[in-house]
Amino acid sequence: MKKLLKLGLGLSVFALAACANGGGAKKDGEIDIVTTFYPVYEFTKQVVGDDANVELLIPAGTEVHDFEPSAKNIATIQEADAFVYENENMETWVPHLLESVDAEKVNVNKATEGMLLLPGGHEDHDHEEDHDHEEEGHHHAFDPHVWLSPSRSIQLVETIRDGLSEKYPEKKEDFGKNAAAYIEKLQDLDKEYTDTLSAAKQKYFVTQHTAFAYLALDYGLKQVSITGLSADEDPTPARLAQLTNYIKENDIKYIYFEENASKSIAETLAKEAGVSLDVLNPLESLTDEAMKDGADYISVMQDNLKALEKTTSQPGKDIVPEEGEAAKTVYQGYFEDSAVKDRSLSDYAGDWQSVYPYLLDGTLDQVWDYKAKLSGTMTAAEYKEYYDTGYKTDINQIKIDDKTMEFIINGESHKYNYKYVGYKILTYKKGNRGVRFLFEATDTDAGDYKFVQFSDHKIAPGETDHFHIFYGGESQEKLFEEMEKWPTYYPSDMNAMEIAQEMLAH
Numbered sequence: 254m255k256k257l258l259k260l261g262l263g264l265s266v267f268a269l270a271a272c273a274n275g276g277g278a279k280k281d282g283e284i285d286i287v288t289t290f291y292p293v294y295e296f297t298k299q300v301v302g303d304d305a306n307v308e309l310l311i312p313a314g315t316e317v318h319d320f321e322p323s324a325k326n327i328a329t330i331q332e333a334d335a336f337v338y339e340n341e342n343m344e345t346w347v348p349h350l351l352e353s354v355d356a357e358k359v360n361v362n363k364a365t366e367g368m369l370l371l372p373g374g375h376e377d378h379d380h381e382e383d384h385d386h387e388e389e390g391h392h393h394a395f396d397p398h399v400w401l402s403p404s405r406s407i408q409l410v411e412t413i414r415d416g417l418s419e420k421y422p423e424k425k426e427d428f429g430k431n432a433a434a435y436i437e438k439l440q441d442l443d444k445e446y447t448d449t450l451s452a453a454k455q456k457y458f459v460t461q462h463t464a465f466a467y468l469a470l471d472y473g474l475k476q477v478s479i480t481g482l483s484a485d486e487d488p489t490p491a492r493l494a495q496l497t498n499y500i501k502e503n504d505i506k507y508i509y510f511e512e513n514a515s516k517s518i519a520e521t522l523a524k525e526a527g528v529s530l531d532v533l534n535p536l537e538s539l540t541d542e543a544m545k546d547g548a549d550y551i552s553v554m555q556d557n558l559k560a561l562e563k564t565t566s567q568p569g570k571d572i573v574p575e576e577g578e579a580a581k582t583v584y585q586g587y588f589e590d591s592a593v594k595d596r597s598l599s600d601y602a603g604d605w606q607s608v609y610p611y612l613l614d615g616t617l618d619q620v621w622d623y624k625a626k627l628s629g630t631m632t633a634a635e636y637k638e639y640y641d642t643g644y645k646t647d648i649n650q651i652k653i654d655d656k657t658m659e660f661i662i663n664g665e666s667h668k669y670n671y672k673y674v675g676y677k678i679l680t681y682k683k684g685n686r687g688v689r690f691l692f693e694a695t696d697t698d699a700g701d702y703k704f705v706q707f708s709d710h711k712i713a714p715g716e717t718d719h720f721h722i723f724y725g726g727e728s729q730e731k732l733f734e735e736m737e738k739w740p741t742y743y744p745s746d747m748n749a750m751e752i753a754q755e756m757l758a759h
Contacts, residue, residue: 284421287333289344290317291538292400292409293364295550297337299435300414300428308333313538322346327353335360335420337413342373343397362416364409367750369619370395371466372758395754401535402467403443403554407436442551446472446558453565457572460509464535468557470626474565477572479508487521497526503572507564509533531560584710584759586685593678594713596690598671599655601707601717605742608752609644612637616749620756646740651722658692660702669694669702677706677733688712691729701726708739710759719743719755 284305288294294309301307308329311320322330327350330336336359338344351361373396399405414432418425450472458469463478479496482488488496499505505528510518512532519530534553581587611617621636631639650661659668671692680686689706702724709720721739723732743752 284335284424285333286335286337286417287330288336289338289347290320292406292536292550293337293339293413296364296400296406296410296435297413297417300410300417300432301424302427302431304424304427305334305417311538313540313543315538317343317537318345320344320346322350330354331359333359335362335417337362337364337416339363339400339409340365340370340395340397342370342395360416360420362413364412365397365399366412366416368399368405368408368412369623369750369754369757370397370399371470371623372396395758396466398464398535399467400550401465401554401557402471403439403446404471405467406550407439407443410436410439438551442554445555449558449562450474450565455565455567455569457569458509458561458564459505459507459572460533462509462511462533462535465533470623474561475572477574479575482508483518487518493521493525496522499575500526500528504569505572506567506569507531509560511535529563531563533557533560581685583712586681586683586687586710588686588712590678592712593676593688595673595676596711596714597655597673598653598658598692600690600711600714601653601709601720602655603653604745605651605653605720606745606747607644607646607649608741608743608756609646610649611749611752612641612644614749617753617756620753623757642737643739644741645738648740650745651742658702658705667702669696669699671695671705674729677729679733681736689723689733693729699726704729704732706732 284301286297286301286305286307287310288297288307290311291309291313294307298307310322310326310329311317330350331354336354338347338361340363341348354361373394400409410432414428418428421428446468453474456473457475457477458465459477459479461479461482463476465476468474469476479499481492482496487493500508507529508522508531510530510532512534522528522530534557536550536553539548539553583592608617617640618633618637621633621640624636625631625633647662648660649663652659652661657668657670659666661667671694674691674693676688676690678686678688687708687710689708692705692707694703694705703726704724706723706729707717707720708723709717711717719742721741723735723739725732743755747755
């Protein structure tokens, strides 16, 4: 809350300043672009070349997650021609900032626009005591670190190129040529990663900064994080003992830290736990000195690849995360019978849209790609085929209240009254289970909509956020046999990308 108050004050200060100076109109006639942190800055510079001035807002040495824009920073953005940021899960202050930015004047570009992100998690960073932070560490609803996968960085560059080209059509050709030349370099980097890591003898790598999920996913590796381990502070004796046992049990040779890992912790771990430390640079910033020495995104990512090779070139067993196997949840189909409770139709009340059109138009293709890489059991094409069967339906929309359901097919309405008639617990081939909640139409002319069953991964009363539906005119028992087709519905006010992101999050 204090952060928001500070930001709000900063916005107010800027608003007053803008009124006083007429908005700070530029005089040089050149395109001025403000970018947030290093990868966004580098990619934008590569796109615009000499056709624009590009400014880096967050300086090297500043923790990007903790950055709060000053009144001066806000003024700089407001006076720019364009503002490029990565994602609100990284630059958490941006949504509040954009409330004050004149979008007619400042071209705002989100580099991850159109990209689905992995569910987020916790990153351990120890900070000095700061009561502005509600919790220690950083929590992302979704993981923003896509730039650490060379293959995904190509898409970031393309998105920045397209956004700026739309704003400055007279520069489109130049921006396109610049981007193409840089993308070719990124493609070469992607090939280096693919060729090197496809031959990995050890797929698991252990890191203190859990920023490398996309890199791992795209190149066939598994990131394992060690929690509660700071890059610049020795572990306690108790933690060191735990860590030593964990390292020896899993035969870990390297633990990867950020570049600021202290010699003290390296020496302590090397001596007590028999493990070496190396650097995986998350590339959130580069110092002016490093850039003057020729360091850039590609050279640092090449250094990261060489560091990873120290692990991947040595055969080893699968490394178990410290926290062990993830708990089995109700959502995954693991629960006690006694936990199942009756539900009412009001749990499903709302205006719902079928997701099937989004499968057909390709919006969900990113979901299938993620699923294929995460599971390794089916290809993306096989997942799409599987869900094409599951989602297929001609019911475009369903409207539900506490007594009725209205099924809409190509504008034609079929509306009936329903009563709740109980639930059925089903056991699936994998050993997990699901609950279907059963409803029956009281209208005699309901036909194919006489019997309805809902499955929404919940087992007790509570509003649903999406559901699978089964319906027919024969009997409830007949519907229990249906396992391959489960038309799926999300709220009608969600757009396609929001639905796809929600699917991936679960």
